[in-house]
Amino acid sequence: MNLAGKKILLGVSGGIAAYKSCELLRLLQKKGAEVRVCMTESATQFVAPLTFASLSKCPVYLKSGAVEARPFQHIDFPRWADLYLVVPATANAIGKFACGIADDPVSLCFMSCNCPRFIAPAMNVAMYNSPAVKRNLEALRGFENTTVLESPAGELACGEVGQGRLLEPAEIVKWLEANSVILSVAHCAESKDLPAVPKAPEPPAFPVAQDIEPTLDKTLPGYGKKVLITAGRTEEAIDPVRYISNRSSGKTAVAIAATFLASGFDVSVVAGPMEAEFPGGVHVTRVKSACDMHAAVLAQAKDADVLVHCAAVADYRPKAPANEKIKDSRSQLVLELVPNPNILRDCTAARLEGRAKPSQVIVGFALETDHFKEHAAEKLQKSGADALLLNAPVASGSGFGFDDVRYALVRPGADIPEMKLGSKVDLAQEIVDFAKGKLDGRI
Ligand SMILES: Cc1cc2nc3c(=O)[nH]c(=O)nc-3n(C[C@H](O)[C@H](O)[C@H](O)COP(=O)(O)O)c2cc1C
Structure with missing residues (x-):
């Protein structure tokens, strides 16, 4: 106009x-x-x-x-x-x-x-x-x-x-x-007949925690410790009915949440859209876009002992989502994208600046399709995380929606191990063991 x-x-x-x-x-x-x-x-x-x-x-x-x-x-x-x-x-x-x-x-x-x-x-x-x-x-x-x-x-x-x-x-x-x-x-x-203005895009989804109190077992190693996990994918609105997203099923996050829960941790999840369901006892906050997830995670991360950034967060979002459905004009349409906030880096920055527990253990995820080790090493270094779970969904029979995945836990200063094929439960156990080791000072 x-x-x-x-x-x-x-x-x-x-x-x-x-x-x-x-x-x-x-x-x-x-x-x-x-x-x-x-x-x-x-x-x-x-x-x-x-x-x-x-x-x-x-x-x-x-x-x-x-x-x-x-x-x-x-x-x-x-x-x-x-x-x-x-x-x-x-x-x-x-x-x-x-x-x-x-x-x-x-x-x-x-x-x-x-x-x-x-x-x-x-x-x-x-x-x-x-x-x-x-x-x-x-x-x-x-x-x-x-x-x-x-x-x-x-x-x-x-x-x-x-x-x-x-x-x-x-x-x-x-x-x-x-x-x-x-x-x-x-x-x-x-004019007296003022036409209705089209509705704004779907409002951002905001935290809705499921009020389920976990049964806490004081003998378990994670008793008294809080873990916050990001899960699922994000949806970045193009207009009220279309969005940019990815194929993450959320199964890995469910396996991680269940494994932390079994170790006695108080488990909270900030979850984007996903098909898999969390077990009872997990506090779930539902969000849609990367910005919503960023805000919800930073609001909750402060007092967490462990953060696991497992969600497949969109790197970019449309700069100006349309308020009404974009009409098909049969002509070329250019979508301008802007970078989303980097949730992992903002969490490590918060820890560094004393806005979160200094002892907080932060684990990121790196989904790579090529040059696995180089990309994982670079992301780990830039993110400031304590470990990065390198995973490769493109391997045949593993990845999005499947129960098995190729993965390796990458840590600063250590050689990057070869990726192995294992179940998402195996992957989850490796993350939980790493977090417990860090919290105990064994790692
Ligand atoms: C320094 C300062 C900054 C403020 N910034 C905001 C703000 O950014 N957003 C907001 O909703 N309220 C803010 N507030 C509170 C509002 O000024 C307050 O709610 C006020 O009653 C708003 O009145 P109004 O809505 O009639 O302008 C701020 C208050 C102070 C003292």
Whole structure:
């Protein structure tokens, strides 16, 4: 969509990312859009209204009314707008939108506008993953004319890592320009028959732990120790019905979880989509995308004694998943991919920086199809893991979905052993023995 000539109302709520709204305003203006601003009271603590008034060359709509030009801005501004962007949207603002509270300019405009509304959440990862925010975002995704823009994972202003970052202003502009069908609806804003805006892509799946208490046997070697395992594959949305993924069945992770459980460990799993099922007693957190898995793992890894990164995580994801099914135009379609966060490396970094137990044992997985030893040695060195389970699914009769696999446990400073063909249970036992040896100080 060409943003030139579009009237855009920018709602700014009180998060640390509020300063980025100034950049967004300028970028929108550069594209030829006319921008007006409304702010919550707490947003004015982060950026002075005068900044927005100067940049937009228009009085800012504020609760205090200090910079107000007219008494009916809560109606005027939303009626004027072709689009309403709330950037950043705080947890508080999101809660108000979802619950129908309208006691400040940003929430009032949200309620009274009938043009397409776009919400860019930005907050700390714990806030983002809180049940209330998840529920409210989920509710908003179901609202007519409302699109929740994806919040990428990464380093947050507070220094923590996870989902909750504000989508960069340039990315927001690109996203708006790329989603021509949605924005063409904005032209109908004056019409009484406003067509429904297509629904946002399926929301990220968030942790849902199965509340099963394992029977803990104090005589077992793993008693009192926690292991966190990543499992399955990830799905990276292209549009609401398509995704990029791989063929991982999750069987190896199930064997590893069962073997740790049998050794008395408290076993938690962050699992992407997979066919195999975990035994009772394993706490399972379900996720879909690599970013979801990254956030869930970093949130849970802190107090784990052992981390096993077994999931087949997509290295890349589509940069801007479409909000509606991409139509078949019979012409070439280019998908731009961006790298996903590296979960293994971020976990070893967390241990190094004291954000996880220093004694934590970290085991990665390296699925290789060629130059096995060279690739495994390089990955082990770059990852900072204590061991890497090199495995090769391409060998005939082994790999994805099969019970046998070719594998070798690679450790820093040791010769890389030849891969052997064994069952996934054998592989799991080798990992558990290694973890126990490391925890006991025998290795
Ligand atoms: C330094 C600081 C940074 C904050 N950053 C955020 C943030 O990024 N996201 C968020 O949801 N809340 C953040 N908060 C909390 C909000 O400012 C607080 O919930 C406030 O009531 C939001 O009001 P509003 O939604 O009306 O703007 C922050 C608070 C402080 C003091």
